[in-house]
Amino acid sequence: MGPGHTDRTEPLYRPILQGGRGELDALGHLDGSSVPLLTPLLEIPAGRTAPDIAADLRARLPGGLVVGVDPGGVPDPDLARWGVPLLPVIGLAESDQRLARHGEASRAWFRRAVVRLRARSDRGGPDAATGSVERIWRLTGLVPEQCDLVIDLADVCCAADVRTAEPRARRLVGWAHRHAWRSVTVTAGAMPPTLGMLPTDEAARLPRWDWLLWQRLADLRVDFGDYGVRSALPTFDVPADRLPTMAYTAEETWWIYRWSRRGGRGDHRFTDLCRTLVSAPYWPPAGAGFSWGDHEILRRARHAAGPGSTSNWTAWSTSHHLAQVLTDLRRPATPGRQPGPGSESPGVRRSGDGRPGRQATRGGRFSWPPRGGEDRRAG
Numbered sequence: 001m002g003p004g005h006t007d008r009t010e011p012l013y014r015p016i017l018q019g020g021r022g023e024l025d026a027l028g029h030l031d032g033s034s035v036p037l038l039t040p041l042l043e044i045p046a047g048r049t050a051p052d053i054a055a056d057l058r059a060r061l062p063g064g065l066v067v068g069v070d071p072g073g074v075p076d077p078d079l080a081r082w083g084v085p086l087l088p089v090i091g092l093a094e095s096d097q098r099l100a101r102h103g104e105a106s107r108a109w110f111r112r113a114v115v116r117l118r119a120r121s122d123r124g125g126p127d128a129a130t131g132s133v134e135r136i137w138r139l140t141g142l143v144p145e146q147c148d149l150v151i152d153l154a155d156v157c158c159a160a161d162v163r164t165a166e167p168r169a170r171r172l173v174g175w176a177h178r179h180a181w182r183s184v185t186v187t188a189g190a191m192p193p194t195l196g197m198l199p200t201d202e203a204a205r206l207p208r209w210d211w212l213l214w215q216r217l218a219d220l221r222v223d224f225g226d227y228g229v230r231s232a233l234p235t236f237d238v239p240a241d242r243l244p245t246m247a248y249t250a251e252e253t254w255w256i257y258r259w260s261r262r263g264g265r266g267d268h269r270f271t272d273l274c275r276t277l278v279s280a281p282y283w284p285p286a287g288a289g290f291s292w293g294d295h296e297i298l299r300r301a302r303h304a305a306g307p308g309s310t311s312n313w314t315a316w317s318t319s320h321h322l323a324q325v326l327t328d329l330r331r332p333a334t335p336g337r338q339p340g341p342g343s344e345s346p347g348v349r350r351s352g353d354g355r356p357g358r359q360a361t362r363g364g365r366f367s368w369p370p371r372g373g374e375d376r377r378a379g
Contacts, residue, residue, distance in 0.1 A: 013038040014225040022314030028060035029292035041068040054082040079105035092132040103140035153188040155232040187225030189232025244270040270307035274300040293319030
């Protein structure tokens with residue numbers, strides 16, 4: 001982990017999670033000692049309304065957990081009226097009206113906010129970004145010391161992505177250090193947008209390239225963020241089989257279980273999946289005591305409960321993932337670690353650009369010049 005994280009009581013992990021019932025259920029079962037160490041940033045998924053999300057937050061979140069809410073495409077969000085203590089998550093291109101609303105929300109609760117710089121779309125360079133954040137501070141009534149900056153690099157799904165993202169992240173953090181931010185977090189996501197290309201009835205290994213990237217940035221003393229167990233990209237090619245599926249996080253790896261064996265009954269298949277998982281070498285020594293998600297997985301391995309639904313599988317995977325990340329963040333790591341390009345699962349099908357299960361075409365990338373250099377923007 002980065003220097004300075006040992007024994008911290010301020011949040012050091014800011015995952016970007018969807019505000020679906022699975023993720024909220026995982027947050028609702030956080031261990032009390034973990035609550036002060038993370039600030040989840042919730043995106044409102046399509047099809048969910050602001051009142052629904054607000055009601056879920058009130059009902060499910062543990063006391064003391066501070067969450068940020070990115071209202072995304074919700075028109076004219078009025079987070080101050082949700083009745084939930086939260087931090088507004090503010091984009092650089094927000095309208096004047098939305099910034100005023102975010103300012104109201106920040107004053108209603110913590111007089112704080114999160115500024116989310118999206119490296120793929122906020123491409124104007126350092127001077128433009130400085131103008132954008134100064135506009136945010138002016139229209140929200142906040143100052144830099146009241147704002148946490150999240151540098152969102154989006155997807156990093158292979159070793160080449162990590163090599164490309166590292167210098168970009170360093171330039172962005174260098175720009176961030178010109179201002180007195182309350183904190184700076186570097187966020188990325190490494191989960192493929194679909195798991196349908198992975199083999200069934202065996203654990204498929206996927207490197208956590210987002211975690212490996214952050215380890216290479218440890219000397220910058222920035223906090224860690226990821227997308228939990230979901231992709232930073234929109235999901236496409238959703239499998240129609242709806243196989244029992246579990247994404248299980250280890251220190252630098254996800255183990256993906258997609259189970260079709262033992263006939264057609266979902267409860268038998270999921271029991272067999274969980275029995276295989278709890279006998280794996282990466283099942284934590286604490287077992288069911290490691291997280292609520294691990295407790296629920298062990299119950300299914302013993303056939304003590306039903307197989308659940310896709311929302312449950314997301315909840316249990318996310319619960320374990322949050323516990324694993326916080327465990328790893330408390331553990332010293334070697335700065336500048338090089339991710340291994342040969343560590344991907346042999347069962348991962350390659351697209352034309354060499355990335356697992358990805359579309360070959362990609363959007364433009366955020367590229368700032370080295371300090372003192374000219375502006376060379378990537379296409």
